[in-house]
Amino acid sequence: MYNLGGSVYWNRKTFKKWFATRPINLKWMLLVILVFPMFAATWEMKKSSGFSPLQLLGLLVFAFAFMSIISKKTKAPNLFFLFYVFLFLLITNLLLVFFYxxxxxxxxxxIRTILPFLLFFYFRKHLNSVIDIEGFLITFLIASVFPISTLYYEILFNPIREVYNTASRGGGLRLSGFYADLFGYMSHLICGFICYCYFYIKYSKRKSKHFIFSNVGFLFVLLICLIGIYNLRHQASWAVSLILLSMFVYFIRKQVSAFQLFVFFIIALGVGGYFYTQIFETLFAKDIAVYEGGAKETAALNGRVYLWKKYYAFWENFNVLGQWIGAGFAQHEKSSVMMSGGMHNDYVRFFFxxxxxxxxxxxxxxxxxxxxTLKTxxxxxxxxxxxxxIVILMYSISALPLLASGALMYFVVAIASQINKNIV
Structure with a gap:
């Protein structure tokens, strides 16, 4: 490893040496991260054969993560007690519905519902150093090359699949390529940007640094992300990306010169202004109509409010146990749906x-x-x-970051698992 002031200077040689020396309990997961975009592209095989290689990969990850957890002797610091209560209720309800x-x-x-939390404990035990966390980030960036290259092939040349938004959702072509949905791309755009910002902040005080961490390099990376997000036409992702960009400018304010800070501020202001004047009214047309009284309240969030109210009506008729400790105790025919990805909201899904x-x-x-986090x-x-x-909190409003979000789920769970550990 090349050390600069106690930190690792990453290059191709450093990464190869780091990867080769990782213990098997971590290395297999790094390989999963690298091949995940290719496996995610096999989702359509489910229609013809009943299952896809992606599902098989998920089962293997579940089994390997479980075995890795029970085989690891070292223990991570204990977590918030109520988190264990939540997990107990979630698993109990899942088993009740499965038996029903x-x-x-x-x-x-x-399996899919439990997997994110199993991975949380897996990463908590097997990511135990700054070097390993940074190596994980670089592994994720390498894995992002295939999906982002595919996305830009679609943008610049020809869509792989033509899926159009309805007029009420802003219209236009939504790209998803080989993937089941846009999260095949969005996972790597959003999380890849977070990885880049981490290393930018880390190397910001170095006098000599790679071009990619210069002002021009930052603008280049930002354009790759924003042009990609623009073409994916997803409301929540615009909100998430703008918050992340604002956070980056805030965190970098003391690390860079006044001129650089001014440049970043102008970039953030320009992106926000362009979004408000050119994108907001089109992409959020339905929600604006609801706010102005031109559409029913249930049309908000692309009709998700209607969906939540529909199933809340079933919940109101559940027995006391079903309402207070989970839909599985109600033994109702709708319990399975109410606990599934069909809710398009992790808060609602976990509530039921x-x-x-x-x-x-x-x-x-x-x-x-x-x-x-704020104490770090x-x-x-x-x-x-x-x-x-923030990604978990914001996407949970209209999506499923802890269920059906592709590689994004692996990334946010891995990083969130480092909470209250001494290494950060």
Missing amino acids: EGSFSQFGDT STGIIGILCYVSFLIYLIKK RIVEFKFLLLASV
Whole structure:
């Protein structure tokens, strides 16, 4: 390793040496991160054969993560007690619904729902140094080359699949390439930008640095991300990217010269202004109509409010146990749907899955994550942790960052797992 002031200077030789010397319990996961974009591109095979290599990969990851956790002797610091209460309620309800449904499909849903939390404990035990965290970030950036290259092939040359938004969602072509949905691309745009910002902040005080960490290099990376996000036409991702950009400018304010800070501020202001004048009214047309009284309240968030109200009506008729500790205790035919990705909102999904007590525990844990993050002293790690928690918080409103978000789920879970550990 090349050391500069106690930190690792990463290059191709350094990364190869780091990767080769990792223990098997971590190396297999790094290989999963590298091949995940290719496996994610096989989702259509499910239609013809009943399952896809991506599902098989998910099962293997679940099994390997479980075995890696129980085989690891060292222990990480304990977490917020209410988080364990939430997990207990979630797993109990999943098992109750599985026994009630008794289907292979429900078995798959159970595995998918538990997997993010299993990975949380896996990464918590196997990412145990600054070098390993940074190596993980670089591994993720390498894995991003294939999906981002594919996205730009679609942008510059020809769409692989033509999927158009409805007029009420702004219209236009939405790119998803070989993937099941736009998160195949968005995972690497959003999380790749977070990785880049981490290293930019870390190397900001160095006099001699790579072109990619100059002002022009930053603008180049930002354009790659924003042009990609623009072509994916996704409301939540615009909100997330603008918050991340604003956070970056805030965190870098003391690390760079006054001129650089001014440049970053102008860039952030320009991006925000362009979004408001050229994109906001088109992309959020339906929500604006709801706000102005031109559409029903249930049309908000692309009709998701209607969906939540529909299933909330079922929840109101559940027994006391079903309402307070989870839909699985209601033994209702709609319990499975209410605990699935069909809710398009992780807060609603966990509310139905764990009841009033469970969702209060989950929200308390999110608050705990934020508090611990804000106490982190190293600037680049503080940004990395806070950015990952913000991604979870914001995407959870209209998407499923802890269920159906591709590589994004692996990334945010890996980083969030480092909360309250001494290394950060």
